[in-house]
Amino acid sequence: MDVFKKKNSCHSSANGSTGAGKKVALVGNPNVGKSVLFNALTGAYVTVSNYPGTSVEVSRGSATINGAQYEIIDTPGMYSLLPITEEERVAREILLNESPDVVIHVLDARNLERMLTMTLQLIDAGLPVVLVVNIMDEAERMGLSIDLPLLQEKLGIPVIGAATAKKRGLDQIRQAISGYNRGVHAVFGYSRRLEADIASVASLIRGDYPLARKSLALLLLQRDEEVTALVEQREGSGFAAIAAVVKEKSFERRESFHLDLSMERKGIVKGLLSGVFTLPDKRVVTVGERLSRLAVRPLTGVPLLLVVLYFGLYKFVGEFGAGTLVDALEGKLFEELFNPWITGVVKGVVPWEIIQELFVGEYGVITLGLRYAVGIILPIVATFFLFFSILEDSGYFPRLALLVDRVFKKIGLTGRAVIPMVLGFGCDTMATMVTRTLETVRERVLATLLLALAIPCSAQLGVIMALLSKAPGALLVWSLCLLLIFLVIGFAAARLVPGETPMFYMELPPMRLPQLSNVVTKTYTRMQWYFMEILPLFILASVLLWIGKLTNFFDKAVEVMSPAMAAIGLPKEVAVAFIFGFFRRDYGAAGLYDLQTKGLLDPRQLTVAAVTLTLFIPCVAQFLIMKKERGWKVATAIGLFVTATAFGSGWVLNEFLLVTGIL
Amino acid sequence: MKLTEKAEEILESMWIAIEEEGKGFVDLEGIGAAADEPALRELVGHAFIEVKGERVHFRPEGRLEGEKTIRRHRLAERLMMDVLNIRGDSAEIKACQFEHLLNEGVDTKVCTMLNHPTTCPHGKRIPPGECCEEARKSGDLGVVPLTELKPGGEGEIAYIQTEDSKKMQKLMAMGVLPGNRIVLTQSFPSYIFRVGFSEFAIDSAMAREIFVRK
Numbered sequence: 001m002d003v004f005k006k007k008n009s010c011h012s013s014a015n016g017s018t019g020a021g022k023k024v025a026l027v028g029n030p031n032v033g034k035s036v037l038f039n040a041l042t043g044a045y046v047t048v049s050n051y052p053g054t055s056v057e058v059s060r061g062s063a064t065i066n067g068a069q070y071e072i073i074d075t076p077g078m079y080s081l082l083p084i085t086e087e088e089r090v091a092r093e094i095l096l097n098e099s100p101d102v103v104i105h106v107l108d109a110r111n112l113e114r115m116l117t118m119t120l121q122l123i124d125a126g127l128p129v130v131l132v133v134n135i136m137d138e139a140e141r142m143g144l145s146i147d148l149p150l151l152q153e154k155l156g157i158p159v160i161g162a163a164t165a166k167k168r169g170l171d172q173i174r175q176a177i178s179g180y181n182r183g184v185h186a187v188f189g190y191s192r193r194l195e196a197d198i199a200s201v202a203s204l205i206r207g208d209y210p211l212a213r214k215s216l217a218l219l220l221l222q223r224d225e226e227v228t229a230l231v232e233q234r235e236g237s238g239f240a241a242i243a244a245v246v247k248e249k250s251f252e253r254r255e256s257f258h259l260d261l262s263m264e265r266k267g268i269v270k271g272l273l274s275g276v277f278t279l280p281d282k283r284v285v286t287v288g289e290r291l292s293r294l295a296v297r298p299l300t301g302v303p304l305l306l307v308v309l310y311f312g313l314y315k316f317v318g319e320f321g322a323g324t325l326v327d328a329l330e331g332k333l334f335e336e337l338f339n340p341w342i343t344g345v346v347k348g349v350v351p352w353e354i355i356q357e358l359f360v361g362e363y364g365v366i367t368l369g370l371r372y373a374v375g376i377i378l379p380i381v382a383t384f385f386l387f388f389s390i391l392e393d394s395g396y397f398p399r400l401a402l403l404v405d406r407v408f409k410k411i412g413l414t415g416r417a418v419i420p421m422v423l424g425f426g427c428d429t430m431a432t433m434v435t436r437t438l439e440t441v442r443e444r445v446l447a448t449l450l451l452a453l454a455i456p457c458s459a460q461l462g463v464i465m466a467l468l469s470k471a472p473g474a475l476l477v478w479s480l481c482l483l484l485i486f487l488v489i490g491f492a493a494a495r496l497v498p499g500e501t502p503m504f505y506m507e508l509p510p511m512r513l514p515q516l517s518n519v520v521t522k523t524y525t526r527m528q529w530y531f532m533e534i535l536p537l538f539i540l541a542s543v544l545l546w547i548g549k550l551t552n553f554f555d556k557a558v559e560v561m562s563p564a565m566a567a568i569g570l571p572k573e574v575a576v577a578f579i580f581g582f583f584r585r586d587y588g589a590a591g592l593y594d595l596q597t598k599g600l601l602d603p604r605q606l607t608v609a610a611v612t613l614t615l616f617i618p619c620v621a622q623f624l625i626m627k628k629e630r631g632w633k634v635a636t637a638i639g640l641f642v643t644a645t646a647f648g649s650g651w652v653l654n655e656f657l658l659v660t661g662i663l
Numbered sequence: 664m665k666l667t668e669k670a671e672e673i674l675e676s677m678w679i680a681i682e683e684e685g686k687g688f689v690d691l692e693g694i695g696a697a698a699d700e701p702a703l704r705e706l707v708g709h710a711f712i713e714v715k716g717e718r719v720h721f722r723p724e725g726r727l728e729g730e731k732t733i734r735r736h737r738l739a740e741r742l743m744m745d746v747l748n749i750r751g752d753s754a755e756i757k758a759c760q761f762e763h764l765l766n767e768g769v770d771t772k773v774c775t776m777l778n779h780p781t782t783c784p785h786g787k788r789i790p791p792g793e794c795c796e797e798a799r800k801s802g803d804l805g806v807v808p809l810t811e812l813k814p815g816g817e818g819e820i821a822y823i824q825t826e827d828s829k830k831m832q833k834l835m836a837m838g839v840l841p842g843n844r845i846v847l848t849q850s851f852p853s854y855i856f857r858v859g860f861s862e863f864a865i866d867s868a869m870a871r872e873i874f875v876r877k
Contacts (some may be wrong), residue, residue, distance in 0.1 A: 080836050082832065110859075111859055111860050111861050113859055114838040114861065142860070257833065258828060259831070259841070262835040266842070292862075402855065405866055406852045406866075409866070415853065415866075503830060504865060505834075505863060505865055505866070506862055507863055559757055
């Protein structure tokens with residue numbers, strides 16, 4: 001039978017691999033430690049987190065094992081070979097298009113029963129699978145015992161017990177990769193009826209595919225669009241017959257095909273695990289579980305959230321990052337030491353005043369660009385990312401997500417959107433990128449809009465908090481304004497943007513103590529990304545401002561904008577901050593900071609300026625990402641809307657404050 | 664023994680008038696039947712009723728048969744509403760046609776599937792059948808949506824009822840499969856449940872679609 005012919009030729013399937021050596025793909029459910037394993041194998045670093053669905057991008061790295069080169073591919077989490085979300089689609093794409101030489105299926109020992117169904121699917125697909133039963137340490141702590149050699153025997157593939165976070169089992173995994181030999185794997189029999197249905201489709205498939213025909217047939221019967229398209233393309237004229245059989249069979253079983261298949265797989269897994277998996281007599285309740293209880297009950301969860309926000313965001317990021325560190329770096333290091341020194345050096349080396357201005361003038365690349373980037377933005381962003389990473393690794397975010405789900409439903413989002421929203425307080429650009437983990441396009445658009453409008457990034461937040469804390473009450477007005485606008489716009493947008501609010505579901509990973517090294521590296525990579533992205537923009541902004549000043553364009557722009565400024569009751573110098581703000585919002589906020597130090601703004605003006613600027617157009621980088629993720633139409637519409645709302649709200653707030661005389 | 668549809672309808676309206684409205688008898692006009700109506704003769708032949716001039720009385724067997732008939736009618740109404748999602752007049756008409764098929768044990772099956780309902784969609788009582796009594800005695804609460812469990816409660820997943828096949832797949836991938844044990848740990852602000860060693864949070868819309876046998 002030609003169904004089995006492919007297996008013999010599989011050994012030479014290195015066709016997909018290039019000079020980079022053989023390919024090894026890491027697959028598995030979200031949050032089982034794929035990224036940790038990737039880092040351990042390659043020595044590179046991808047963001048590891050205790051939050052399902054964080055690896056949006058595919059990471060690639062190389063590893064040398066026993067002298068041979070391997071390309072290691074880390075895929076986003078997938079629950080099954082049949083993709084539902086974007087991440088799963090991306091993950092499967094790799095299995096389909098890159099024909100990896102070894103597929104490492106990583107799963108969580110505690111959930112062996114549930115996750116083993118995907119191992120079945122991978123084996124069914126004829127892929128070269130190595131099973132890594134990870135997080136063995138926690139499973140053992142819970143009293144589970146797993147007979148891995150027996151499981152290996154039953155599955156017919158290499159099975160390795162590991163605790164990658166503790167570096168356990170890594171050598172065996174390396175051995176399994178380098179010594180991989182496509183042997184005879186187990187074949188799982190489904191019920192007679194299902195096997196007959198599969199055979200009726202599989203026997204019609206003629207072409208050559210990266211997946212075995214049995215698996216293809218199953219995916220066709222499950223109405224997988226991509227696989228259907230692939231088969232249609234490969235089979236040509238033969239496709240009509242396949243489509244007809246698929247249509248007939250799936251109609252026959254329309255009631256419960258997915259369920260029947262899952263139940264059969266469940267039965268097979270049960271059989272595989274008998275004698276392999278032993279449960280403890282008593283359920284062990286860990287400290288993490290107790291903490292988790294506290295975090296998810298509204299009565300304790302909300303106070304806990306406030307405590308986390310107060311100490312994490314206000315005390316640590318606000319007071320320590322934006323206060324102490326900024327004072328030390330910007331105030332002492334730059335203003336007192338570095339800037340005078342570099343100004344002297346540049347003036348000594350470069351005789352032309354214009355060029356001097358470019359580097360060390362009012363808008364100089366070094367005196368302004370570098371000072372803002374390193375002196376003000378860096379410490380704030382660093383403290384924020386550190387705070388964020390700790391929370392992320394502890395497993396707190398999924399709990400927060402379920403806590404806010406009801407509120408988020410009102411603004412057309414689900415609790416799932418809490419990650420991009422919180423991340424937005426760090427960097428809106430990064431957060432906009434992360435919105436792609438949301439399930440529906442509608443949710444992504446709403447989240448992008450709210451990020452662009454009402455979520456201030458950490459740099460901006462830090463500067464604004466520093467600014468407003470000097471005017472009592474201003475900070476309160478500012479926060480209430482933003483909260484109100486966030487809710488009102490969210491509420492209205494949820495009603496205006498067509499589509500339904502999706503359902504919320506989320507796996508809750510166990511709460512654990514974050515590992516210091518992990519947190520540090522994670523913060524470092526995020527900062528690196530951030531810095532690489534902002535520094536060029538800051539320098540570009542400085543250069544543009546320098547050109548603007550040189551050509552007087554800048555003064556003209558301020559003139560042009562002054563009616564708008566006057567309308568919202570601000571002195572025209574504030575226009576400078578808004579022009580800065582177009583390059584980066586935080587840059588604009590830092591501009592305000594300068595104005596305030598010069599004593600040009602009273603508390604009312606300061607508040608209006610801060611609110612308008614916070615709402616104002618996203619920074620160039622965020623706009624570019626918006627365009628990339630949502631397309632130029634949506635991005636432009638959001639951009640225009642945000643500008644109008646920003647100035648509109650500024651005007652209303654100014655009038656309100658003038659009439660009531662609160663500030 | 665199978666009664667004609669007309670005979671069943673006469674029994675029903677008699678049962679409502681006598682049992683629920685407390686009348687001692689009905690007159691021929693009230694049940695919309697002429698004296699020479701064949702269905703009346705049929706009922707008399709089964710010794711279900713007695714006709715004395717214009718007045719029609721129940722005999723004990725007839726009262727019992729009337730109760731069974733009304734039970735079938737109201738179960739049919741529930742079926743239309745709850746399961747087939749047909750409402751309004753058309754539901755009433757369909758229920759009237761459907762009730763006549765609900766004999767010989769079919770009513771027991773429907774009743775069990777509907778988890779022994781006690782009232783019809785109009786709020787009237789459905790007379791309990793033997794199956795209802797048995798279920799009550801055995802303490803079998805039957806199959807309820809996850810939303811009906813109390814925090815800390817557990818059960819076995821009976822089935823998932825959703826029209827969205829993507830959602831179904833997602834739930835199944837999370838281990839929400841018929842036959843698995845499920846423990847509900849919290850129900851507000853979101854539902855949190857445990858299957859095996861994993862915990863999941865879902866919203867109430869999704870929790871309504873998971874049915875659990877206690």
